[in-house]
Amino acid sequence: MNDRQRPADLTAARSGFAGLARIAHDHCDAWTGLAAAGDVSGAVIDAVWRTRSSAGLLQREIDLATGDLGFTYDTGLYLQFRASEVDDFQLAYAARRAAEGQLAEADALVGELLARRPGWLNATWLRVAISHRAQRWNDVVRLLTPVVTDPSLDEITSHAARITLGIALARLGMLAPALSYLEEPSGPIAVAALDGALAKALTLRAQGEDEDAAEVLQDLFAAHPENKQVEEALSDPTFGLLITTAARIEARTDPWDPETEPSESEFVDPGAKERKAHLLVEAEAELAEFIGLEEVKFQVARLKSSVAMSIRRQERGLAVAQRTNHLVFAGPPGTGKTTIARVVAKIYCGLGLLKKETVREVHRADLIGQHIGETEAKTNAIIDSALDGVLFLDEAYALVSTGAKNDFGLVAIDTLLARMENDRDRLVVIVAGYRKDLDMFLDTNEGLRSRFTRSIDFPSYSSSELVEIAERMAEKRDSTFEKAAHDEMERLFGYLAEATTPDANGVPRRSLDIAGNGRFVRNLVERSEEEREYRLDHSDNDDFTDEEMMTITAGDVNNSAGPLLRGLGLTVPA
Numbered sequence: 001m002n003d004r005q006r007p008a009d010l011t012a013a014r015s016g017f018a019g020l021a022r023i024a025h026d027h028c029d030a031w032t033g034l035a036a037a038g039d040v041s042g043a044v045i046d047a048v049w050r051t052r053s054s055a056g057l058l059q060r061e062i063d064l065a066t067g068d069l070g071f072t073y074d075t076g077l078y079l080q081f082r083a084s085e086v087d088d089f090q091l092a093y094a095a096r097r098a099a100e101g102q103l104a105e106a107d108a109l110v111g112e113l114l115a116r117r118p119g120w121l122n123a124t125w126l127r128v129a130i131s132h133r134a135q136r137w138n139d140v141v142r143l144l145t146p147v148v149t150d151p152s153l154d155e156i157t158s159h160a161a162r163i164t165l166g167i168a169l170a171r172l173g174m175l176a177p178a179l180s181y182l183e184e185p186s187g188p189i190a191v192a193a194l195d196g197a198l199a200k201a202l203t204l205r206a207q208g209e210d211e212d213a214a215e216v217l218q219d220l221f222a223a224h225p226e227n228k229q230v231e232e233a234l235s236d237p238t239f240g241l242l243i244t245t246a247a248r249i250e251a252r253t254d255p256w257d258p259e260t261e262p263s264e265s266e267f268v269d270p271g272a273k274e275r276k277a278h279l280l281v282e283a284e285a286e287l288a289e290f291i292g293l294e295e296v297k298f299q300v301a302r303l304k305s306s307v308a309m310s311i312r313r314q315e316r317g318l319a320v321a322q323r324t325n326h327l328v329f330a331g332p333p334g335t336g337k338t339t340i341a342r343v344v345a346k347i348y349c350g351l352g353l354l355k356k357e358t359v360r361e362v363h364r365a366d367l368i369g370q371h372i373g374e375t376e377a378k379t380n381a382i383i384d385s386a387l388d389g390v391l392f393l394d395e396a397y398a399l400v401s402t403g404a405k406n407d408f409g410l411v412a413i414d415t416l417l418a419r420m421e422n423d424r425d426r427l428v429v430i431v432a433g434y435r436k437d438l439d440m441f442l443d444t445n446e447g448l449r450s451r452f453t454r455s456i457d458f459p460s461y462s463s464s465e466l467v468e469i470a471e472r473m474a475e476k477r478d479s480t481f482e483k484a485a486h487d488e489m490e491r492l493f494g495y496l497a498e499a500t501t502p503d504a505n506g507v508p509r510r511s512l513d514i515a516g517n518g519r520f521v522r523n524l525v526e527r528s529e530e531e532r533e534y535r536l537d538h539s540d541n542d543d544f545t546d547e548e549m550m551t552i553t554a555g556d557v558n559n560s561a562g563p564l565l566r567g568l569g570l571t572v573p574a
Contacts, residue, residue, distance in 0.1 A: 013037035026051055028089075029058035035071035035083075042096055045073070049093035052086050074099075077129035078160040078192050081122050087113055091126050098130045103256035106130050121147070121157070132164060135258040138246035140168035148181070159187030163196035170203045173243040176384050178203050194220070198230060202241045207380060208422050210237070279350035279357055283343045291472065292465040293336060299456045300340065303327075304347050311351060325353065325428050326420065326451050328442075330435040331458025332510070334517030337432045338392065340456075345390040348428060355426075358389035364398040367412040375408040379415040387426045397437035400444045401505075410444070417447045460510060461517050463493035469518055473525045474552065479532075484554035489524075492561055495573040496520075511570050520564070527560035528552045 017034035024030045028051040035044050059069055070084030073092040076099055083092045090109055098106035107130050113123045124143055131139040144165040147153070153161065166181030182203060185196025197220050204213035217234040224230055233239045248267050253260040287297055307325065314320045327344065329337040342359050349357040362382055369375040383391065393399075393416075399409035420429060431438060431452065442448045461469070467489050474480060481489070496512035503509045512520070532552050536544060562572045 010038045014039055021047070024058070026054060027058050028052050028055040029069060032069055032071060032084075032089075035073075036069055040071060040073055042100070045092055045096045048083075048089050052089050055086050055089070075126050075129045077125075077132050077164065078189050079125060079129075079157065081125075087117070088122075091122055094126060095129070098126075098133060103130055103134050107256075125157075125160075128164060132168070134256045135171070135244075136249055136255070137168040137171045137244065138249055140164060141172065144168070156188050159189050160192055163187070163189075163192040163199075166196060167199045170199050170206075170241055171243060172245065173206075173241075175203050175207050176381060179207075194224060194227065194230075198233065199241075201233060202239075205237075206241050206243070207384065208419060209380070276350045276352060279346045283346040283350060286339070286343050286346075290336060290339075291468050292461055293340075293458070296336070296340060296456055296458055300343065300347070303344070303454070303456075304351070307348065307351050307353055311353070324451050324453050326454075327428075327430045328438055328452045328455040329430055329432040329458060330438050330455060331432075332434060332460055332513035332517060334513075334515075334519035334521075335458040335460060336518060337458055338394070340458075341390060341392045341430050341432075344430070345428075348390070354390070354428060355388040358386070359392050360386035360389065361392045361394060363394055364409065367399070368408045375411045376415050379412045380419070383416070383419045383423070383427065387423060389428075391427060391429045393429065393431045395433050395437075396431035397433050397441040400441060413445050413448070417445065417451070420451055460497070460513055463490055463497050466493045466512075466517070466521050470521045470525055473522060477525070477529070478550055479525070479529055479552055480550050481552050481557075482554065485528075485552050485557045488554040488557045492557070492573060496570070499571065501570055515565070515568055515570060520568075523564055524557070524560055525552075527564060528556045531556035531559045 014034065014037040017030060017037050018039075020027075021030040021034055025047075028048060031044055031047040031051060032055070035048060056066065059066070067084045070082050070088070071092075072080050072082050073095055074080050075095050081088070081091065083089055090113055094106040094109035097103075097109070107127065110123050110127045110130065114120065114127070117123065124147060128140055128143050131137075131143065144161055148158070148161045148165050162181050163185060166178045166185075169175075169178035169181065179200065182196050182200040185200055186193045187196075197216060201213045201216035201220065204210075204216065214234070217230060220227070220230045221234050244261065245267075248261055248264070251262050251267060252258070287300060290297065306323070310320050310323065325348065329341065331337060338359075338361060341361075342357075345354065345359050346357045348354040360382065366382055367375065367379045369378050399412055400407060401409075416429070420427060429451075431441065433441070435457065442452060467486060470489055471481060471486075493512065496515055497510060499511040500508045501511045501514050503514055516523075529552065535553075535556065536549065565572050
């Protein structure tokens with residue numbers, strides 16, 4: 001009357017639809033109406049699913065438009081969806097089966113829908129909810145990554161997706177990406193905001209940012225003093241994320257039961273043994289290929305034996321002396337320090353000390369910020385990217401070379417030391433540079449000396465070794481040096497080895513060290529090849545033999561050396 005609708009009387013509606021369901025128990029619309037009236041019990045959802053083939057029959061008899069009769073069901077993770085058609089009923093039934101713990105059946109029901117309707121957001125979200133319930137975090141990440149950036153998402157769905165993805169990334173140990181989604185956990189879904197804030201705090205704690213984590217937890221506790229997880233996280237500093245890996249998830253005996261997942265100590269990667277053995281073979285081959293550096297090779301071999309025997313003693317329950325695996329590589333530029341760091345990473349990974357053979361090479365600029373707090377953040381981010389592998393800090397003394405007490409380099413060192421302690425099982429640090437500079441670097445903080453107890457010295461190359469390096473480089477590039485070019489290089493390298501030149505700080509160095517040893521050789525070979533190409537291209541002859549196109553002459557070497565040396569501020573020999 002007067003275009004006004006009477007308020008819904010759900011009690012009366014439930015009573016009416018319950019009576020209809022008793023009479024027309026094979027009609028889906030009767031059960032759908034009962035669910036729409038508020039009875040979304042398991043028995044009603046089961047009946048909707050069982051009678052789905054008759055959906056719409058009663059509605060059409062009274063000219064009710066398709067979709068007018070429907071009910072809302074809980075997906076089990078933040079969102080509720082409306083069901084008014086058969087595909088919706090299948091999702092609602094899948095959500096019910098998931099709530100009962102029948103995750104495999106639920107996932108199969110959703111998978112059937114996605115096969116027919118790829119990209120259907122409701123079905124995708126329900127599969128996310130099932131994977132979340134099963135703690136299959138790798139599947140959650142795979143499903144949500146393409147969804148979370150969709151600009152068409154409404155505010156509620158976007159909030160749910162962002163928090164769920166952040167939590168999944170955190171549980172996989174991907175802390176920095178997780179924080180990018182959890183940084184602002186607030187949103188329209190209260191429980192998601194709470195979950196997101198707690199996950200943010202635990203992720204910060206996992207990164208060693210205890211003060212920031214405590215601040216988030218204190219705010220959470222003030223808002224939710226009744227939440228037991230928040231209370232426990234605040235009172236117990238060891239309360240943290242349960243981190244796993246995709247490989248361990250896939251190794252479950254029951255894919256849907258987290259209890260069947262092997263622990264980190266129990267997990268055996270089927271291909272790991274073969275990969276580790278291959279890494280050790282690679283490391284041996286790369287080490288053997290080095291020209292010279294005999295003492296370095298010996299020290300690396302001793303290092304390998306030390307780590308290998310410590311691991312074997314530990315496996316047999318024998319006492320193992322506490323040894324640091326961090327290293328000092330002392331020597332001038334271009335003597336193979338970075339390459340040997342990669343060899344060491346492969347050895348450590350091949351022996352099982354590290355999970356990855358990656359080497360993250362950094363310099364001062366990668367760690368130091370311009371403002372208070374920026375250096376700590378940059379250093380932590382770099383360390384996060386190096387976890388489970390090797391962090392290679394070249395020219396380490398540059399962190400404190402200014403000598404100023406307020407140099408942010410000292411903050412970087414403090415942050416590095418803290419992470420070396422907190423992540424001692426996941427991080428190996430190698431510092432490199434000149435011996436005297438490294439000694440001064442290690443003296444800047446009393447904690448450095450105790451963590452860098454093993455040192456390998458890299459000598460400068462002799463002139464004959466550099467010639468051999470040049471010839472090997474050229475051979476790999478289908479080039480060769482004529483005898484006169486060989487003699488010219490011997491003379492050039494001999495001169496640089498004997499001459500001294502002040503470096504950028506005024507410290508006298510061997511000119512060969514300033515030139516960069518092996519690095520200079522590579523530049524010389526490449527520049528000499530360019531000289532050869534230019535010489536041949538501007539000759540009167542256009543019919544070259546393979547030998548002519550491969551041969552580098554003394555003139556090519558001589559014409560290349562001058563510009564290279566002048567560019568380095570070094571004197572060109574007469």
